[in-house]
């Protein structure tokens with residue numbers, strides 16, 4: 001399947017106008033990143049995604065991976081592609097220049113992540129996890145550990161993993177039992193980790209596992225978890241990989257999708273202990289690991305965008321080609337793209353995908369402004385907004401991806417259910433995105449519990465006030481925007497009502513946060529998506545008046561209008577769900593289900 005064309009024009013429009021790129025470019029660290037640089041990066045990434053990664057996506061799905069003699073084997077084509085990926089310098093595009101990275105803003109590099117995921121999400125997970133490991137080590141490891149590991153991870157010579165989950169500790173990491181015993185300058189790590197993505201493979205010379213484990217005297221619960229770096233091969237005195245470090249891939253899971261990504265059960269220390277080194281402070285490992293987890297959460301949102309877009313592209317091509325039925329005012333049988341119901345599905349896919357893209361890129365822009373800002377007040381503001389946006393980017397965008405990739409199957413009719421067309425793979429591959437990196441239910445609870453309630457609703461209120469800023473320009477933009485304007489105003493009112501409701505009712509109803517969180521997450525994500533599409537439509541209207549590219553710009557306007565008519569009204573349902581409280585949800589006794 002070599003049919004992926006990265007939507008570079010749409011990505012560039014989103015970066016420039018919806019992720020506020022001028023504000024990112026104004027930061028001293030990014031003064032060298034101009035429009036030409038972005039164009040060149042996106043252009044080269046699009047070529048790589050389309051010509052190297054997309055053609056092996058189906059092959060990876062069909063061949064999968066296996067464990068032979070305590071080692072994971074992956075398709076040879078994946079190892080070749082990884083080599084090319086590293087030679088082209090893609091692993092380090094957003095990493096710290098001190099360790100050989102190119103220091104690109106996340107606002108730009110996330111578009112590349114979207115392309116890798118669209119082209120071949122199973123492959124993309126490998127460099128994505130390395131990036132998360134690099135970031136966590138860069139923020140929390142000692143200088144010595146950084147000097148030892150980071151340049152090799154940044155170049156892609158070594159790859160990283162994230163080892164949290166254990167059989168009894170999934171969403172609830174407080175239950176994890178892996179151990180780390182101090183031995184002089186290092187620790188001996190032992191325990192069993194499950195579901196470790198790219199936990200073993202031959203594509204990189206060494207694999208650097210970031211592992212959560214407990215010290216002997218650690219308190220119970222999450223306050224007793226520490227973070228360790230555990231290499232697959234111990235290092236020789238000259239820093240090259242040496243002796244095997246007692247981390248064995250016991251098996252790989254047989255999964256619904258992402259077949260070419262090895263999801264490993266890893267046994268640490270079964271033969272005496274795997275040598276590891278502490279990252280950050282003892283018992284504060286979870287906070288350090290959150291650097292990696294938050295990075296990955298945005299990356300998972302971008303995976304959803306990529307898969308939704310790929311499914312949309314394939315569906316449009318099919319709908320133009322497949323002849324079936326008749327349409328009013330046309331002679332003979334027509335291509336199915338003429339049928340209003342098929343157009344409904346395609347526009348829903350396209351507008352949900354673009355809303356998700358704008359949410360993810362905007363989150364990246366908030367992160368860039370927080371991490372590279374120069375005054376404390378602005379750093380605090382953008383960090384709070386990035387913290388609010390992260391669970392929304394992860395959960396709302398991956399829910400949208402479920403809907404879009406499912407619609408992709410539907411547009412194809414029976415052929416969508418047949419594996420050879422490829423569209424079923426996008427649906428299967430997208431399904432995991434709402435489960436890993438913290439399920440979407442857990443993201444929603446984090447959103448309400450930590451991002452709404454903890455500051456008394458201040459961060460959400462500030463964002464609502466910014467979003468109300470589209471009302472006046474929509475009013476001035478003419479009658480064509482009247483429905484969108486009304487739908488936005490109503491959805492924002494519903495968001496305010498629900499926020500106020502949760503802030504007051506939560507004190508009386510201990511079940512409320514968990515019962516209402518998912519609807520609240522869907523509500524706020526749908527509103528932010530509408531705000532972003534409305535902003536895009538306003539920019540497009542201005543550019544149309546100035547004689548810009550009609551087909552592209554009109555599509556921005558139509559997507560926003562369609563979303564205002566068909567998606568924003570969903571907010572009324574979500575708001576009713578939030579304000580219904582927890583009573584009926586909790587009414588049945590567990591044994592009555």
Ligand SMILES: Cc1cc2nc3c(=O)[nH]c(=O)nc-3n(C[C@H](O)[C@H](O)[C@H](O)COP(=O)(O)OP(=O)(O)OC[C@H]3O[C@@H](n4cnc5c(N)ncnc54)[C@H](O)[C@@H]3O)c2cc1C
Nearest residue numbers: 162163164165170171195196197263436437438439441442
């Ligand atoms: C393909 C794949 C790749 C993965 N990659 C990695 C990896 O690289 N590293 C890693 O460490 N882990 C990885 N994971 C693990 C993944 O992050 C977990 O599966 C996920 O966090 C959910 O944990 P669980 O499977 O134990 O489900 P559970 O925690 O058992 O959850 C089951 C259900 O109960 C809900 N639930 C649980 N607790 C609560 C609560 N307190 N409140 C409300 N609802 C709750 C959940 O939302 C979910 O719907 C991967 C998993 C898969 C399938």
